Amino acid sequence: MPEITTAPGTGPTPPDTAGTRTGGELRRAPAGAEPAALTPLQLMRRLDTGPRGLTDAQAEERLARLGENTVPTWKPVSWPRRFLGSLRDPFTTVLLCLGLVSAAVASWGTACVILTLVAVSCALRSGGEHHASRSMAALRELVATTATVQRRADDGAPPQVREIPVDQLVVGDVVRLGPGDLVPADVRLLRASGLTVHQAALTGESAPVPKRAVDAPLDGDGGAAEPPHMCFQGSCVASGSGTALVVATGADTRFAAAYGGRARRRGETAFDRSVHGIAWTLIRFMLLTPPLVLMANAALRGRGLETLPFAVAVAVGLTPEMLPVIVTTALARGAAALARTSGVIVKRLPALHDLGAIDVLCLDKTGTLTQDRPVVVRAVDARGVSDPEVLRWAAVNSFWTIELAELPVPDALDEAVLEASDENGADPLEYDGIAALPFDPVGRLAAAVVRSPGQHGSHTLVVKGAVEDVVARCGRLNLDGQDAELDEAARERLLRFAAAEADSGLRLLAVARCERRPRLGAYTDADVRGLTFLGFVELSDALAPSAADALKVLAGRGVAVKVLTGDHPGTAARACRDLGLEPGEVLTADRLAGVGGPALAAAVERATVVARCTAQDKARIVTALREGGHTTGFLGDGVNDLPALHAADVGICPRGAVPVAREGADVVLAEKDLTAIERAITTGRHASSNIAAYLRITLSSNLGNVIAMLAAGLLLPFLPMLPAQVLVQNLCFDAAQLSLAFDRPSPDSARKPAVLRPRVFLRFITAFGLINAAADLATFAVLAFSARATSGTDTPTMFHAGWFTENLLTQAMVMLLLRTGRRAAEARAAGPVHLAVTALAVVGLLLPVSPLATLLAMSAPPPLYYLLLSVVLALYGAALTIARMRYARRANG
Numbered sequence: 001m002p003e004i005t006t007a008p009g010t011g012p013t014p015p016d017t018a019g020t021r022t023g024g025e026l027r028r029a030p031a032g033a034e035p036a037a038l039t040p041l042q043l044m045r046r047l048d049t050g051p052r053g054l055t056d057a058q059a060e061e062r063l064a065r066l067g068e069n070t071v072p073t074w075k076p077v078s079w080p081r082r083f084l085g086s087l088r089d090p091f092t093t094v095l096l097c098l099g100l101v102s103a104a105v106a107s108w109g110t111a112c113v114i115l116t117l118v119a120v121s122c123a124l125r126s127g128g129e130h131h132a133s134r135s136m137a138a139l140r141e142l143v144a145t146t147a148t149v150q151r152r153a154d155d156g157a158p159p160q161v162r163e164i165p166v167d168q169l170v171v172g173d174v175v176r177l178g179p180g181d182l183v184p185a186d187v188r189l190l191r192a193s194g195l196t197v198h199q200a201a202l203t204g205e206s207a208p209v210p211k212r213a214v215d216a217p218l219d220g221d222g223g224a225a226e227p228p229h230m231c232f233q234g235s236c237v238a239s240g241s242g243t244a245l246v247v248a249t250g251a252d253t254r255f256a257a258a259y260g261g262r263a264r265r266r267g268e269t270a271f272d273r274s275v276h277g278i279a280w281t282l283i284r285f286m287l288l289t290p291p292l293v294l295m296a297n298a299a300l301r302g303r304g305l306e307t308l309p310f311a312v313a314v315a316v317g318l319t320p321e322m323l324p325v326i327v328t329t330a331l332a333r334g335a336a337a338l339a340r341t342s343g344v345i346v347k348r349l350p351a352l353h354d355l356g357a358i359d360v361l362c363l364d365k366t367g368t369l370t371q372d373r374p375v376v377v378r379a380v381d382a383r384g385v386s387d388p389e390v391l392r393w394a395a396v397n398s399f400w401t402i403e404l405a406e407l408p409v410p411d412a413l414d415e416a417v418l419e420a421s422d423e424n425g426a427d428p429l430e431y432d433g434i435a436a437l438p439f440d441p442v443g444r445l446a447a448a449v450v451r452s453p454g455q456h457g458s459h460t461l462v463v464k465g466a467v468e469d470v471v472a473r474c475g476r477l478n479l480d481g482q483d484a485e486l487d488e489a490a491r492e493r494l495l496r497f498a499a500a501e502a503d504s505g506l507r508l509l510a511v512a513r514c515e516r517r518p519r520l521g522a523y524t525d526a527d528v529r530g531l532t533f534l535g536f537v538e539l540s541d542a543l544a545p546s547a548a549d550a551l552k553v554l555a556g557r558g559v560a561v562k563v564l565t566g567d568h569p570g571t572a573a574r575a576c577r578d579l580g581l582e583p584g585e586v587l588t589a590d591r592l593a594g595v596g597g598p599a600l601a602a603a604v605e606r607a608t609v610v611a612r613c614t615a616q617d618k619a620r621i622v623t624a625l626r627e628g629g630h631t632t633g634f635l636g637d638g639v640n641d642l643p644a645l646h647a648a649d650v651g652i653c654p655r656g657a658v659p660v661a662r663e664g665a666d667v668v669l670a671e672k673d674l675t676a677i678e679r680a681i682t683t684g685r686h687a688s689s690n691i692a693a694y695l696r697i698t699l700s701s702n703l704g705n706v707i708a709m710l711a712a713g714l715l716l717p718f719l720p721m722l723p724a725q726v727l728v729q730n731l732c733f734d735a736a737q738l739s740l741a742f743d744r745p746s747p748d749s750a751r752k753p754a755v756l757r758p759r760v761f762l763r764f765i766t767a768f769g770l771i772n773a774a775a776d777l778a779t780f781a782v783l784a785f786s787a788r789a790t791s792g793t794d795t796p797t798m799f800h801a802g803w804f805t806e807n808l809l810t811q812a813m814v815m816l817l818l819r820t821g822r823r824a825a826e827a828r829a830a831g832p833v834h835l836a837v838t839a840l841a842v843v844g845l846l847l848p849v850s851p852l853a854t855l856l857a858m859s860a861p862p863p864l865y866y867l868l869l870s871v872v873l874a875l876y877g878a879a880l881t882i883a884r885m886r887y888a889r890r891a892n893g
């Protein structure tokens with residue numbers, strides 16, 4: 001099966017500098033002590049850098065000396081290595097085993113046939129994969145991520161913050177990390193604020209892990225597996241921010257050591273379930289065939305081990321050796337076309353197949369269905385009366401969280417709040433910032449601690465966040481400058497008011513504050529309690545222009561859409577309604593807490609919108625849907641979508657997504673237009689339908705041949721097909737079937753999710769295999785009859801020639817008639833399949849009468865045979881057509 005590498009970021013291998021003295025020292029962090037066990041100062045001295053970052057010249061010199069920051073084994077694999085790699089494919093392995101068996105019994109002909117088949121299919125496959133992976137690498141390059149680094153033009157210049165490609169980072173660089181950033185290398189934190197990272201790729205732990213900077217070396221903690229002040233490549237920032245020093249890049253990172261270039265394994269995807277499922281079923285059959293043939297021959301004809309080469313040939317006849325080639329070619333062609341025409345970038349080839357199989361697509365709202373460009377509409381107090389004080393406090397919170405948390409990119413909500421308060425003439429700088437707890441997606445609020453200049457007796461904690469979460473932490477309420485207690489009834493009123501506002505589609509932030517006595521220790525989430533409620537900031541976020549169209553076409557394509565959002569249920573429901581998607585009863589994630597497995601799947605199955613989801617909730621829901629038998633896609637743009645992007649069969653992100661989402665997604669919609677997703681799904685379905693056509697055609701005719709070979713082996717006194725004939729016939733089939741990867745599929749094939757179900761296939765091929773075998777047996781009868789009528793013909797050679805012709809002609813008919821749901825009228829004349837079919841028929845008719853025939857131990861059958869054969873073929877065509885129609889009716893019914 002095609003093992004298509006999913007590794008992001010490809011690039012040349014860093015030169016191995018481990019041998020050079022300075023290089024070795026710098027790359028492998030300081031000899032003797034782990035970087036984690038040193039103080040920041042010691043570490044900076046070791047790495048010859050400072051808190052202001054490297055100069056451009058230093059960085060350039062290190063890059064030249066130490067190489068790029070890419071995991072070396074992610075470099076493009078060379079063609080010969082790919083060839084060797086394709087030998088490990090299960091079909092190839094089985095074929096090679098069969099070859100060994102033949103060699104062991106000195107059946108050199110069969111062994112050579114098998115070797116040739118293996119060589120041809122491996123060459124084609126590795127060539128195809130090589131080509132595909134090169135174009136995939138070019139596509140991935142288009143969505144490559146960058147790192148925010150602090151560097152100086154020269155020694156005297158002030159540090160500048162800039163974005164550079166991740167592979168240009170070097171040891172000693174100072175980088176900034178913010179929500180949604182990938183940790184670009186192994187780093188030691190210099191400063192951090194509310195920082196949590198997902199490091200599932202490294203530790204398998206799904207919840208974000210808190211990280212903090214420590215000044216002193218940690219006693220005994222330096223060597224711990226997860227020191228809190230180290231972040232590693234392969235993890236990403238879930239919340240908060242930090243500034244950090246790069247201590248290892250490229251091959252020296254922990255990630256490279258742990259994975260050594262192996263692609264990260266993800267759970268079984270739709271591709272594995274169907275294509276791999278079918279392949280393994282066949283392999284089991286192939287392994288069963290030789291012993292069965294041996295036993296049948298022994299029991300019925302009293303033959304011994306001498307039938308082994310023949311038994312092996314029968315098993316070889318079953319192999320769809322071109323499957324990997326067809327799969328790779330069909331998918332790679334689809335991916336290239338999508339990138340060219342719709343700006344959709346498929347980063348992992350099998351994801352294109354999975355796109356075609358999606359029947360449930362989960363979306364997040366903010367940034368996907370909406371533009372994530374919020375604008376403050378108004379700020380109101382607890383009664384809903386306009387109140388500029390509320391906006392002023394919200395702006396103090398926004399300003400100081402951005403400022404103190406050193407977020408590389410400010411949050412869209414914070415920016416909107418600051419812009420609106422600017423217009424009001426408010427100045428957050430009238431306070432001094434003390435500390436910040438940046439937005440935490442689980443607690444759903446952000447807090448800043450400030451004080452009025454000169455006022456040392458008191459700190460003010462200013463909080464803004466999701467209404468339910470902020471109100472739950474309030475004990476008092478401020479109205480017209482007067483504090484009052486916030487009782488249950490008042491709390492209810494606030495939530496009702498918020499729900500009513502959200503129903504009109506507005507996004508809401510609740511604002512609250514409280515006074516605290518100054519203290520030395522750090523503020524934590526536990527301090528955000530006993531707040532005084534101030535009011536709401538209401539924002540509007542325009543819908544994405546193409547979202548409504550995208551939802552409509554998805555519905556038309558048989559894809560159920562579910563919106564999983566962190567926002568308020570009212571806001572989400574209204575956005576859906578405005579987009580023409582009926583939300584029905586809106587669930588909230590807290591109602592699903594503790595519900596798991598099938599119950600969760602059933603609950604989500606009925607719902608269209610699930611609101612107030614955390615990142616983990618989104619992933620849990622996607623997983624439940626998958627376990628419920630759906631092929632799910634997830635389309636999302638934020639850090640809170642990352643676990644769900646990984647959990648889905650296909651993770652998709654829109655153009656404006658944060659870097660981790662782009663990195664974690666299998667498919668990136670690089671254009672603004674969301675309707676591109678529909679074109680991506682259609683392309684996936686087309687590719688799958690071509691693969692399905694290949695499987696249907698090759699398996700039913702192979703099965704038919706095998707049955708016929710078995711029968712002939714038992715009926716005839718000579719071998720029904722010689723090894724060389726098996727080879728030539730298989731090569732002809734292979735070459736012709738390759739055209740199926742290039743076939744233009746019928747529009748029918750894009751109407752429904754394209755799922756290749758192994759059991760449906762097996763039923764199909766049994767029916768059609770039997771028809772094929774019947775045609776073969778009829779041909780034997782016709783051959784026997786013509787031989788007797790035309791005396792003097794050498795029967796075995798004539799038999800071989802006659803059967804060869806019939807096999808190629810029936811194969812050509814099968815290829816024409818068993819393509820997807822195609823009526824004869826739809827068939828266009830000059831497609832690649834038609835050319836292949838014509839070539840196949842010409843070879844089938846001419847080869848046995850050409851001078852080459854003697855080489856293959858064939859002799860031309862008498863004219864009578866051709867006459868009778870045309871009758872057999874006509875009947876065969878009629879039987880195929882009828883069976884095809886009945887099958888199509890059953891499949892649609």
Ligand SMILES: Nc1ncnc2c1ncn2[C@@H]1O[C@H](COP(=O)(O)OP(=O)(O)OP(=O)(O)O)[C@@H](O)[C@H]1O
Pocket residue numbers: 364365366367411413414439441444445446464465466467508509564565566567568613614638640
């Ligand atoms: N910077 C922020 N400061 C304070 N509160 C915020 C901030 N960003 C978001 N919130 C609050 O937290 C809630 C959840 O945010 P989250 O990022 O999980 O989801 P979302 O962006 O609203 O929706 P989606 O999941 O559809 O992208 C928001 O609805 C908002 O009330």
Ligand SMILES: [Mg+2]
Pocket residue numbers: 364365366367368636637638
């Ligand atoms: Mg979002």
